[in-house]
Structures are given as structure tokens and as C-alpha cells.
Amino acid sequence: MKICKVLAGVSVVAVAAAGVYAADVFPREIAPMAAIDTASFTDDQIALGENLANLGDCAACHTPRGARGMEGGVGLPTPFGVIYSTNITPDPETGIGNWSFAAFERAMRSGIDRAGNHLYPAFPYDHFAGTTRDDLEALYQFLMTQDPVRADRKANELGFPFSVRPLLAGWKLLFHRETAFVPNPEFTDEENRGAYLAETLGHCSACHSPRNALGAVTRSAGLAGGAAEGWLAPPLGAVSVSPLGWDIDDYADYLFDGWSEHHGIAGGPMTAVVDHLRDADEDDVFAIAAWLARITPAVDKDTRAARLTAIKALDLAEGFDPGFGGQQMPQEVQRGAQVFKDNCVKCHKQRISDTQPVSLGLTYAANAPAPTNVFNAVLYGIEPGLGATARKMQPVALSAENLAEVAAFVRWHFTDQPAWTNLAAQASAAVQAKAAPGH
Numbered sequence: 001m002k003i004c005k006v007l008a009g010v011s012v013v014a015v016a017a018a019g020v021y022a023a024d025v026f027p028r029e030i031a032p033m034a035a036i037d038t039a040s041f042t043d044d045q046i047a048l049g050e051n052l053a054n055l056g057d058c059a060a061c062h063t064p065r066g067a068r069g070m071e072g073g074v075g076l077p078t079p080f081g082v083i084y085s086t087n088i089t090p091d092p093e094t095g096i097g098n099w100s101f102a103a104f105e106r107a108m109r110s111g112i113d114r115a116g117n118h119l120y121p122a123f124p125y126d127h128f129a130g131t132t133r134d135d136l137e138a139l140y141q142f143l144m145t146q147d148p149v150r151a152d153r154k155a156n157e158l159g160f161p162f163s164v165r166p167l168l169a170g171w172k173l174l175f176h177r178e179t180a181f182v183p184n185p186e187f188t189d190e191e192n193r194g195a196y197l198a199e200t201l202g203h204c205s206a207c208h209s210p211r212n213a214l215g216a217v218t219r220s221a222g223l224a225g226g227a228a229e230g231w232l233a234p235p236l237g238a239v240s241v242s243p244l245g246w247d248i249d250d251y252a253d254y255l256f257d258g259w260s261e262h263h264g265i266a267g268g269p270m271t272a273v274v275d276h277l278r279d280a281d282e283d284d285v286f287a288i289a290a291w292l293a294r295i296t297p298a299v300d301k302d303t304r305a306a307r308l309t310a311i312k313a314l315d316l317a318e319g320f321d322p323g324f325g326g327q328q329m330p331q332e333v334q335r336g337a338q339v340f341k342d343n344c345v346k347c348h349k350q351r352i353s354d355t356q357p358v359s360l361g362l363t364y365a366a367n368a369p370a371p372t373n374v375f376n377a378v379l380y381g382i383e384p385g386l387g388a389t390a391r392k393m394q395p396v397a398l399s400a401e402n403l404a405e406v407a408a409f410v411r412w413h414f415t416d417q418p419a420w421t422n423l424a425a426q427a428s429a430a431v432q433a434k435a436a437p438g439h
């Protein structure tokens with residue numbers, strides 16, 4: 001009798017646990033809406049939603065190249081395979097036209113679609129989760145009043161077990177927290193506004209923080225630098241590797257124009273970020289700059305000016321002597337100096353006008369822990385953002401050998417940083433990746 005009771009108790013607990021488990025692994029469907037009811041939508045809310053969509057960069061992932069709407073189908077390469085974005089226009093059949101606000105909010109906070117499928121965190125809901133309800137409501141109103149576009153979803157290219165969506169429940173249990181943004185009492189309102197936007201919709205740490213082996217952002221590491229689409233994303237704030245440090249004007253220039261005279265260009269996946277910030281509310285972009293300045297230690301004016309002068313002095317004249325008057329230098333660097341003279345110095349030279357590129361010594365590419373962004377600039381060129389359209393660099397066709405050499409030279413000549421190691425192997429991998437299909 002006693003034993004029976006205990007067993008019954010145990011099984012009740014077990015069934016309850018299984019129930020919770022099943023709810024997490026197989027979430028319920030949220031009923032489709034018959035039609036969108038825009039009666040309660042206001043122009044102000046829709047405009048606010050559009051601003052938030054720019055700050056959240058939704059179009060960067062949901063709008064295919066050359067398209068106008070967010071009809072999805074953009075392939076996002078991840079270490080686990082390619083994941084395609086979905087149609088978030090209000091088309092009732094192929095988009096989110098029959099999604100209630102509750103369904104949208106659940107997707108943005110919990111990463112679950114209307115039908116109850118878990119979504120991959122390639123959709124940065126792990127950042128979006130902290131967005132306020134009012135902001136999500138505005139975003140929803142904006143999305144639901146866009147033109148519907150019919151576009152079926154593309155099948156992901158993921159191997160087993162990553163193709164099994166219910167397993168994402170386990171990933172979420174380990175890594176996903178739906179916590180609201182907590183303002184820092186020491187920050188001004190503007191700085192907290194910037195922090196809120198950066199940490200939630202802006203999802204800056206999706207690229208600027210390291211990820212663990214299961215693709216989850218390592219929050220404890222802060223903005224210590226990460227990677228995105230084959231580019232290194234620099235550490236931000238206190239851990240920035242910029243030789244000059246950043247002040248608020250540098251951040252504002254970089255975020256509005258995609259270029260700063262003290263740091264260079266916003267290349268790779270950062271270009272789309274700044275292009276969308278350009279369309280966002282100016283006060284919000286300033287707030288992000290104010291927050292970044294707040295978390296960046298100030299470099300004193302004189303030190304900064306002296307470093308700037310020293311770095312600019314490294315710029316070379318077009319007719320420079322690649323032997324540097326017989327100076328001791330590693331062989332690879334020596335050959336790189338010639339490659340630089342033949343291919344680069346006609347643009348990357350002593351500056352006589354603001355239209356020329358900044359000194360390479362100022363850029364993250366040259367100061368980064370690996371040569372990745374230098375390789376990318378050379379192999380793919382620089383397609384500047386809308387605020388710096390003249391700063392285009394065409395790809396330069398170099399052999400893997402010459403690429404390694406020129407990178408060795410850039411590092412050696414323009415920075416104080418230790419030489420990059422394993423350059424030859426990294427350069428040949430980069431050249432091969434470019435030649436592979438898909439590029």
C-alpha cells in the first residue's frame with residue numbers, strides 16, 4: 001500500500017515533468033488570424049516600428065539582394081550549414097500575414113514560429129528577447145502594413161542532427177534567457193537608451209562577442225570580438241584594439257557614415273549595419289555612440305595626437321624603397337614590401353587629401369589578431385556604405401603567396417603588433433575559399 005502510494009506519487013511527478021518537457025520541445029500552435037485588423041494601428045506607431053526595423057537590421061537578413069520587401073530566402077552561412085531567412089511580409093500563405101501579435105511576440109522572444117516550430121538562433125531572437133512590449137507592438141504594426149510578397153521558404157542545408165528543430169529546445173534550455181533589458185543606474189538616460197538598443201534589437205553582440213561550440217554567444221565575455229560571414233568583428237569598448245582609442249565623435253562618424261578618419265571603413269557585414277542605421281532616428285544612433293563612448297576608456301588628448309602623428313608618419317611615398325635602405329627584415333616582409341609597392345601604394349600612400357584612405361596603421365584590419373580582414377579587403381575589395389560611396393576598393397588579384405607576403409608587410413610596417421603566424425596556410429585557404437562555388 002505504502003509502496004503503491006509512493007509509486008503513484010513518482011509517476012505523477014514524472015508525467016508532470018514529461019508534460020513540461022513536451023511543452024518545451026513541441027510548443028503549441030497559435031491559431032492563424034483570419035485577416036489583419038489594422039484598425040488600431042497608428043501612423044506614429046508604424047513610423048516607430050520602421051525605425052526599430054532599421055535599428056534591428058531586419059532587412060539585412062530578410063531582404064534578398066535587389067529586392068525591396070522582406071520576403072526572405074537569404075542564405076546565412078553558419079558553422080552547422082546554411083540557414084535561410086523566412087518571408088516576414090504580411091502575405092497570408094508564405095509570410096506572416098496570418099500571425100497575431102501574440103505569435104509575433106513569441107517568435108521574437110522565444111524563437112518559436114506560429115505553428116509551434118523552434119527557430120534557429122541564426123535569427124537573433126536571443127538578443128531580441130529583451131525588447132519592450134511596446135517596441136515589439138510597433139515593429140509588428142510596421143511589418144503588417146508592408147506590401148505582401150509571395151515567396152515560398154527555402155529548405156535549409158543542415159546536416160543531422162542540426163536539421164532536427166525539436167533539439168533546439170535543449171539549446172534554449174542551456175543558452176536562451178528571455179530577460180528584459182536592465183538599465184545601468186550609473187548611465188545617463190541617453191547612454192541607457194543606446195545600451196538598450198545595442199543589446200536588444202541592434203544585436204551588436206551577435207557579431208562582436210565570441211560564440212561557443214554550439215553557436216551560443218558567450219555573454220560573460222562581453223564585446224570581446226567575434227566573427228561574422230568570414231570577417232573578424234572587432235572587440236568594442238574597453239577591449240578595443242584601436243591604437244588611438246575611440247571618442248564619441250569617432251563612434252558617431254563611423255555609425256552614421258561607415259567611415260571614421262581615425263579608424264577607417266566599416267567593411268564586410270558592418271556595411272549593412274551602418275546603412276540601416278543611416279535610416280534610423282538620429283537621436284537613437286547618437287545614443288548608441290554615447291553608450292559606446294561610455295564603455296570605452298578615454299585616451300588623453302595629447303597621447304592621442306602623438307600616436308596619430310606617429311602612425312601617419314609610417315605612410316609611404318609612391319616611390320618608396322622596398323628595401324628600406326638595407327634594413328633588417330624577415331624575407332616574407334621584404335617580398336611583401338615589393339607587392340605593396342606594385343599593388344597598393346598608389347592608393348595607400350602619404351595623405352595629402354581627405355579623400356584618400358586612412359593610414360593602414362589606424363585600421364582594425366591591420367591591428368586585428370589575425371589577417372582575415374586584410375585578406376578580405378584584398379580578395380573581395382571594399383564596397384563602402386552609403387555614407388562613404390567614394391571609398392571603394394576594387395579587389396586586387398594576388399597569388400596566395402603574394403597575399404601572405406603583403407599581409408606580413410602591412411603588419412610589420414604599419415603596426416607595433418606581433419607578426420601574424422601561419423600566414424601562408426591562411427592565405428591559401430582564403431584564396432581557395434574565394435574560388436569555391438558560392439562566391
Ligand code: HEC
Nearest residue numbers: 056057058061083084085086088107113119120122123124
Ligand atoms: C542575422 C540575420 C537576421 C536578422 C538581423 C533578423 N532575422 Fe528574422 N530570421 C532570420 C532567420 C535565418 C530566420 C529563420 C529561422 C528558422 O528558420 O529557424 C528568421 C525568422 C524570423 C521570423 C519567424 C518567421 C517565420 O515564418 O517563422 C520572424 C518573425 C523574424 N525573423 C522577424 C525579424 C525581425 C522583425 C527582425 C528585425 C528586428 C529580424 N527578423 C532580423 C534571420 C534574421
Ligand code: HEC
Nearest residue numbers: 202203204207228231232233234265266267268269270364
Ligand atoms: C552582422 C555582424 C555585425 C553586427 C550585427 C554589428 N557589427 Fe559592428 N562590425 C562588424 C564587423 C565585421 C566589423 C569590422 C569591419 C571592418 O573591419 O571593416 C565591425 C566593426 C565595428 C566597429 C569598428 C570597431 C573597430 O575597432 O574598428 C564598431 C564601432 C562597430 N562595429 C559597432 C557596432 C555596433 C554599435 C553594432 C550594433 C548596433 C554593431 N557593430 C553590429 C560586424 C557587425
Ligand code: HEC
Nearest residue numbers: 264265343344347356357358363365374377391392393396
Ligand atoms: C585603387 C585604390 C586602392 C588600391 C590599389 C588598394 N586599396 Fe585598399 N583601400 C582603398 C580604399 C579607398 C579603402 C577604404 C578605406 C578608406 O577610405 O579609409 C581601402 C581599404 C583597405 C583596407 C581596409 C582598411 C580599413 O579601413 O578597415 C585594407 C586592409 C586595404 N585596403 C589593403 C590594401 C592592400 C593590401 C592593397 C594592395 C594589395 C590595397 N589595399 C590596394 C583603396 C585601394
